[in-house]
Amino acid sequence: MSAKHTHITDVVVVGAGLAAERSAIEAASAGLNVIILSLVPPRRSHSTAAQGGMQASLGNAAMAKGDNPQIHFEDTVKGSDWGCDQEVAKMFTETVPIMIRQLDYWGVPWNRVVAGKKKLPSGLEVEDTKDKEGLITARDFGGVAKWRCCYTSDGTGHTVQFVVDTVVCKMGITVHDRMEAISLIHDGETCLGVVARCLRTGDLNVYLAKSTVIATGGAGRLYAASTNAVINEGTGGAIALNTGLVPLGNMEAVQFHPTGMPPVWILMTEGARGDGGYLLDKNLHRFMPDYEPKKKELASRDVVSRRMIQHIRAGYGVESKYAPQHLWLDIRHLGRKWVWTNLREIATIAMNFNGLDPAKDLVPVLPTQHYTMGGIRTNKHGFAYGLKGLFAIGEAACWDLHGFNRLGGNSLAETVTAGYLVGIQLAKYTLGATQKFDYKLVEGFVKKEEERIKNLISGKNGKENVWEIRAAAQNAMMDHVHIFRTGKSLQEGVAKLQELYKRSLKIGLRSSGQGANPELAQALRMPGMIRTSLCIAYGALMRTESRGSHFREDFPKRDDVNWLKRTLAYWKEGADLPTLDYEPVACPYMPPGDRGYGEATAPAKGK
Amino acid sequence: MELAKNLQKTLNQKANPKTDLYVDLAESVTGIILVGFLWMHMLFVGTIYINNGVLFNSLSEGLDKYYLAQIGIPATVLVILIHIFMAGRRAPMRLRDLRIAWRLTKSLKHTDTWIWVGQVITALIIGIMASMHLWEIMTTWPIEATKSAHRVALDGIAFMGGFSIKYYLWFYVALLLAGEYHAGFGLYRIFVKWGWFERHKMGYVLKGITLIILFIGFGALYMFIRLAEMVPLGGALH
Amino acid sequence: MSRNITLSIFRYNPNIPGDTPRMQDYKLEEYSGMTLFVALNEIREKQDPTLMFDFVCRAAICGSCAMLINGRPGLACKTLTKNLPSRFTLMPLPVFKLIGDLSVDTGTWFRNLQVRTESWIHTNKKFDPNALEVRMSNETAEAIYEPERCIECGCCVATCITANIREDFIGATGINRVSRFLIDPRDERTDREYFEVVGNEDGAFGCVGLMACDDYCPMEVPLQKQLALVRRKMAAAGLKLDLKGMKIS
Ligand SMILES: Cc1cc2nc3c(=O)[nH]c(=O)nc-3n(C[C@H](O)[C@H](O)[C@H](O)COP(=O)(O)OP(=O)(O)OC[C@H]3O[C@@H](n4cnc5c(N)ncnc54)[C@H](O)[C@@H]3O)c2cc1C
Ligand code: HEM
Ligand code: SF4
Ligand code: SF4
């Protein structure tokens, strides 16, 4: 076979989501040649699925008065349970208002302030003043002191991704969609580019670049039930991990969103609770105020999710055809007009998939895997650890804005802000770098992928079924590495995954593997996916404390003495477990303290 | 490929960038004029109800006297020709296009698309039958109630020998249906395209109008038949 | 309650030499809440690993999975099998280039569309990072959001006879896309510039008004309204303007 095409460029960006495109714009603005690779056309990236909004302290809405980057910073650090990089959080919170305005300049139709008195569903009366009319407004979200979530109805990710993509179109940046990066090319020091497989034809392509950016999004599909798109399999992190040189940071920090809708596990946005929605149990009792008297439904996601499971464990779960045990989301009191304009996307989803009209029906919900806080560990400028010329941004990265729990609305905001900030650094680096050509080396990497493909097709290593292994691995994550974790269960999970990992090396195709064969695509990803799962499970096993979304029932307290540090997981060649290393988490601006919500503040009541 | 296509386009540059606009407007405007004409025409024919056709005859005389017919008929023919030219270009012409359109229409089972197929078919029907109709009228000028009545009710017998099939009656029924269908839905689509009304509500209004016109048309045909039975050819009315 | 269903699926992979187009039947046991997303994945995982189709969000928001479902276009991910007869067909969308089986290349088509219609905000203003955003009424923002909701699934293009027989027609989605900029006060394009883009047979004046697009748009984008809006604006602009020496697209 050998590579069909070789493309040489200054920057290759793996991914075409918001983070990827925003960084590509920055690099192209500096006069660099950029090629974007993506599994799917840019406008189908998972960023378009984000509904709720984007956090930025504009302070325009009535309930946002007095907001500023400092308060946003504090909310972010508390949300992260002091796990985040505070310098990154500072940079981020100071830059994000500019990003929102730039998106507005590019064309995002942000909802605006309408002056006048309003009565909120909570009964509170507020007034939006004339002087703010027409400026970008905001809604409430979990874990924040001020309303700062800027939105366009509940299609924020959609509009932002579409608008950023218009800029990519306008600048004429090259996009190769249906092109999957399957390995990084490197010489042990510097990253030279990627080997990619074309999902139209099945051909292998080589991309050689001075800089390689990984912005491949989340890894939700390592779990059987996730709100993520089906393409979110964490392949970007996996190919970095495979180098043996680049570590994944804090992979055990996995966010579970309180309101995934069974049985399809599609997200009901946090905006639903932000706008005043309640959570009800089987007695139709609104239980969150019992646990979290201050923040109620709007404590941070990790806390609300745990409270929900805790309440279900106490015997208050609903049994229905949607799921064996779940709770209800109630937004009926917001009124038909509100539901079908400001929450239209989720109303449509409830209607399409469960035939429910949230303006008059309760919607079943259950905490569901939602976000990957961990990822390719980078410094604060986005340079990946371990290899020169490699960058990572967005959900695929551990830039470490989110620590152990991401605030709702901070992730879309991160994608564009990191895209911009890292983009500048990336451009600077690339302008000073020289292209390395080492055809022997490149040929070696291509050969390796060809070998893998040949062996999968011929079944030389074995005849294991890729779909069975995937399902088993996803279920192991559900059973052992979920919201509530214990040493014993994690240990079992790790053992199961190790077993599956060995089997994944013996996969053989049942089909011919010709052309853009989907079975081959899955088989190529499978070992990397399980390695990533092992980083999560093993990292969780070793972290003997509870922090943010990582909750150990056998170690329920946060332990700042021993665990104010970040996990770095490496995968050494031939290993069947990651090698863990740790680095300290500095708290230069805000020393560890009380979050103001969660178990530490309001001990479990249960009723 | 791309280059050749662009070159084609450059060579093909229309003298006036507004051509497409004019063509589109012409299609709609001629459509509206023809609908207006058809409905007026049916109202005129409908006067046969009144006074056993006296008004009908005087209208026809009026048309003649003030040269309205002499100008009106060629003008209408011209409008029809323009209309055929403008609207016809939208219809699938090549065999390949016809096949695609037909397969898609069958697959979609979409009402409005079927209606459009109907419109293309009725256009063909009208094209043929209206010219025959016009020819007949022109060669037997002037228009008179009894003449029309006999054509509708009795000529068929003359043509067909002993059979009492009302040849012209069926001819008119077909033309009436085709014309009304084509005009009614044509108007509907003009409104839809220019967005003057909400689509689904407007559908009802137009269907209503079409029914009324059909009612007038059939009524008129019925009156012709009765008239033909009452009054011999060339005989006086009253 | 459960019934057996038969999916008759179009199969053809142009990249495999010697492959020919055909319909292939797959039988499945239906269960409650089964969508075509679930059904097709089950077929791929248990019966035929070569079957090609596209899903991304599986929540009817990304536009990847449009296909002809029993002859009509729709998003497979939100189609419940219980609303279909026990035997039904699945075909790829027409107009777009076939990648294989049910997978078509909407990405390239839409990319070309964006570039052709210059679908981005045109402005001479420079972005000032220190300035407040330009004020806009919430109503205007919501009006822009309406057409912006298009997810580029291609259903409207595939159902449109005009788009099927005229390769250069930009389809309802294209005209809708332009309408989004037309009503956006931030876009400084003149009527003349818009006329260059859509004031022709490939754009606003190419539409015959069949409204299949309007009826089958899964996002319920108000296509009739947006198509008519562009047509009216372009007609008014065209009649008013002196368009001498204009670029012709
Ligand atoms: C349902 C849902 C709702 C959300 N709502 C919100 C919200 O309201 N507010 C908020 O702030 N956040 C929200 N989030 C989180 C947020 O949407 C994501 O974290 C963010 O969009 C990730 O952006 P990204 O650019 O990093 O990656 P993505 O947008 O996921 O893009 C990843 C890109 O990488 C490409 N790719 C992946 N692997 C490869 C490969 N191997 N080769 C080539 N290309 C590859 C993909 O094709 C894609 O283009 C939500 C998430 C979900 C799941
Ligand atoms: C009494 C005579 C006629 C009337 C009242 C009439 C009216 C109309 C109207 C209102 C339309 C819609 C126009 C538009 O969409 O802009 C239309 C469309 C059309 N007409 Fe006619 N028409 C008549 C005769 C004819 C004839 C004789 C032909 C051709 C042989 C014809 C061919 C067509 C075609 C092909 C269309 C469809 C074009 C399209 O879909 O855009 N019509 N007609
Ligand atoms: S209304 Fe216009 S765009 Fe829509 S299907 Fe018909 S011709 Fe195509
Ligand atoms: S307008 Fe509707 S049907 Fe057309 S591409 Fe957009 S979402 Fe799909």
Ligand code: FES
């Ligand atoms: S998979 Fe995204 S719309 Fe169907």
